[in-house]
Every structure is written in structure tokens, then in C-alpha cells.
Amino acid sequence: MTPADLSLTVLRAVRRAVDDGALRVDVPPRAKVERARPGGAGEYASSIALALARPAGRSALDVAGILEERLRDVPELRSVEITGPGFLNFTLRGDADADLVRGILAAGTSYGHGAALAGTTVRLAGGDGPRAVVVAETLARLLRSQGAHVETGADDGERIRVRPGGPGDPDGYGEYGEDVTRWAFLRAAPHDRALDPAPLLVPHERNPLFRVRYAHSRARRLLVNARQLGFSPEPGDCDGAGLPGLLRDHPPVLLSAAHHRAPDRVARHLEAVADALLAFQHAVLPLGDEKPSAAHRSRLALAEAAGTVLAGGLSALGISAPDRI
Structure with missing residues (x-):
């Protein structure tokens, strides 16, 4: 269950309460669901009861109780x-993680694509300067991934060059190459200056682009190592150390980036997924004489799903995701 699914589930509970006559309110268009804050209860939380209390003429605790019965x-x-005063806190079932992983692996790098913006037409201009062109091209890709119809100055699917290239540089990305140039342009918020591309060439943990691409390559390598040990991934219940929550956040991050014209949100999310995967990778394979267990198979599936999300996110930014670095 993704945060978007949970939001719809909460709205259905509100609608049931209204239909039952337990609440007299207009059903809101959406119910905000967020990751629970540190020290809070459960994995996710919603303040919907506080928002409905005044129009319902009830206390937030009363409204929360009514919704809790229907959830x-x-x-x-x-x-x-x-x-607290009426927050609803949710803990997902353990096998919900297995369903999440199955869904990601089934969707592949298209995980997070949807139809939330279907019926919307967006006209994007390439803009002046290399960065504006890259941002426009990336936004077109993000908007289309959410179902929007995008009109650009280039033919549909045509690759827009950053600047006229010369011999040895036909795509016009200069000395830093396409991947580094695009990350430098897209990782910074639209209102901030682009990043200095030079440090992005250095294969070091302080380099966020390297970390993201390295984490993807580690996920692919774990699959190879597991095959050598005679086992394969199988979604199941496991302690993902926060990784499942980040993977659930991927679809709303893509939608938010498209809606707010902010591809930097995708880049920042990929960094968080990469850091969680790199911390988690050490628990995936058996150690020493340990035999592969169901836990190892489920951890491997989770790592594979994380690598899939990283590959899909990088693709959305027009950046390659090599299997080996």
C-alpha cells in the first residue's frame, strides 16, 4: 500500500461515515497522509480528523474515533x-512490504507512473540556455509519466541537445558528459544555481550522483552474488530499515515533481533511497557458513526493488544507471 493508496483508503472511510450519517461534512477531495515523525506511532499519520472537526461540529477525537472504526x-x-488531539496513525501489515516489492518488480522502471494528470495539457518551451533546455525536457518526461499531454517545441520523443556540439561532442554536453551535466542542472532547485559539475566526476561517497549510481550497481551485483550462492529473490516479510517506506514514497515524489515542475525532488529522493540501500546491503547475503534463508531471499527482493526504483528515477532524469561501476 502506497501513501496514495492509504490516502484513498482514508477518504473512503470518511465517505462511509458520511453515508452512515455518523458525520455531516463534505467529503474533502484528498486526505493528507505523511510519514510518521520520529517518536510518533506507526509508519504513517493523517490529520484528517482535525481538519473535519469544525465543519462536523465534533471534537477531533470524536471524528478520529468514527474513522478508526471504519478503518x-x-x-x-x-x-x-x-x-494527541486526534491524529490517525497507521501501521501496515508485514506482508504489505512483500506486496510492495512484487508491485515494483512487476512494474519495473515504470513503477510510479500513473494517470493522475490524465486530461491535462501542458505546453513547455525549451527556454534559453542549456539548463533551461534540460529542465524542460525532463519535465516533459515527468509529466508524461503521470498521464499529462505535453506539447514542446521539439517533435515528440526528440532529444533536445544542450548546445551545438562539435567533433567528439555531438550531443553538446561538454567536458563533463551527459550524466554529470544533467545531474548538475537538475539536482539544484529551479530557483538555485546549478551545481558545480567538477566534483560530480569524482567516484567518492561525498558525490551524490556517484552514490545513487553505485547503489544501483550494488543492487545488481547482489543478485549476481546470490545466484552464485544458489538462491534467488523472493518477496516476503523482512526488516528493511526504512527502505520500504522510501520505496512507497517514489510514486508521490514523481507526481509532486511533475505537478510542481521540480525535478530536484526526484534527485533528492534518489539520494535517500541510495543511502538506505547502501546501509541495508550488508544484511542481504549470508555471512560465513550461514545458509541462505527466507529472510535472505526477501531482503534480496527488497534490494532488487530498490535498485529498480533507482534505475527508474535516473531514467526519469535522463541519466544512465550502469550495472557496474
Whole structure:
């Protein structure tokens, strides 16, 4: 269950409460669901009860209680708790992680693509300067991934060159190459200056582009190492150390980046996924004489899913994801 799925589940509970006559409010267009803050209860939280309290003429705790009754039977939820003045806190079932991984592996690098912007037409101009061209091209890709119809100055699918290239540089990306140039342009927020590309050439952990691409290559290598040890990935329940939550956040991040014309949100999210995967990788394969277990197979599947998300996110930014670095 993704945050978007959970938001729709909360809205359905509101609608049921209204239909039952338990609440007299207009059903809002959306229910905000966020990752639970450190020290909070559960994995996700919603303040929908606080937002509905005044129009319902009830206390937020009363509204939360009404909604909690209608969320108890949701199979993907392990528990629903009410905390503070009326926050709803959600813990997903353990096998929800397995379903998440299966969904990612089935969708491949298209995981997170959707139809939220279907019926929307967006006209994008290439803009002046190399960065404006790269940003426009990337936004077109993100918007189309969410179902929008995008009109640009170039033919559909045509690659826009950053600047006229010369001998040995036909695509016009200069001495830094395409991947580094695009990350330098896209990682900075649109209102900030582009990053200095020179440090992005250095294969070091302080280099965020290197970390993201290296994490993807590690996910691919783990699959090779596992085959050598005689086992393969199989989605299941495992302690992903926060990685499943980040993977669930990928679809709303793509949508947010498209909606707000902010490709830097995708880059920042990829950094978070990469850091979590690099911290998690050491628990994936058996150690020493340890035999592969169900836990190892499920961890391997989670790592593969994380690598898939990294590859898809890099592709959305027009950046390659090599299997080996």
C-alpha cells in the first residue's frame, strides 16, 4: 500500500461515515497522509480528523474515533491508533512490504507512473540556455509519466541537445558528459544555481550522483552474488530499515515533481533511497557458513526493488544507471 493508496483508503472511510450519517461534512477531495515523525506511532499519520472537526461540529477525537472504526477492517493495515488531539496513525501489515516489492518488480522502471494528470495539457518551451533546455525536457518526461499531454517545441520523443556540439561532442554536453551535466542542472532547485559539475566526476561517497549510481550497481551485483550462492529473490516479510517506506514514497515524489515542475525532488529522493540501500546491503547475503534463508531471499527482493526504483528515477532524469561501476 502506497501513501496514495492509504490516502484513498482514508477518504473512503470518511465517505462511509458520511453515508452512515455518523458525520455531516463534505467529503474533502484528498486526505493528507505523511510519514510518521520520529517518536510518533506507526509508519504513517493523517490529520484528517482535525481538519473535519469544525465543519462536523465534533471534537477531533470524536471524528478520529468514527474513522478508526471504519478503518479497522482494512486488510492492508495492521493497526490504526489515535494519538494527541486526534491524529490517525497507521501501521501496515508485514506482508504489505512483500506486496510492495512484487508491485515494483512487476512494474519495473515504470513503477510510479500513473494517470493522475490524465486530461491535462501542458505546453513547455525549451527556454534559453542549456539548463533551461534540460529542465524542460525532463519535465516533459515527468509529466508524461503521470498521464499529462505535453506539447514542446521539439517533435515528440526528440532529444533536445544542450548546445551545438562539435567533433567528439555531438550531443553538446561538454567536458563533463551527459550524466554529470544533467545531474548538475537538475539536482539544484529551479530557483538555485546549478551545481558545480567538477566534483560530480569524482567516484567518492561525498558525490551524490556517484552514490545513487553505485547503489544501483550494488543492487545488481547482489543478485549476481546470490545466484552464485544458489538462491534467488523472493518477496516476503523482512526488516528493511526504512527502505520500504522510501520505496512507497517514489510514486508521490514523481507526481509532486511533475505537478510542481521540480525535478530536484526526484534527485533528492534518489539520494535517500541510495543511502538506505547502501546501509541495508550488508544484511542481504549470508555471512560465513550461514545458509541462505527466507529472510535472505526477501531482503534480496527488497534490494532488487530498490535498485529498480533507482534505475527508474535516473531514467526519469535522463541519466544512465550502469550495472557496474
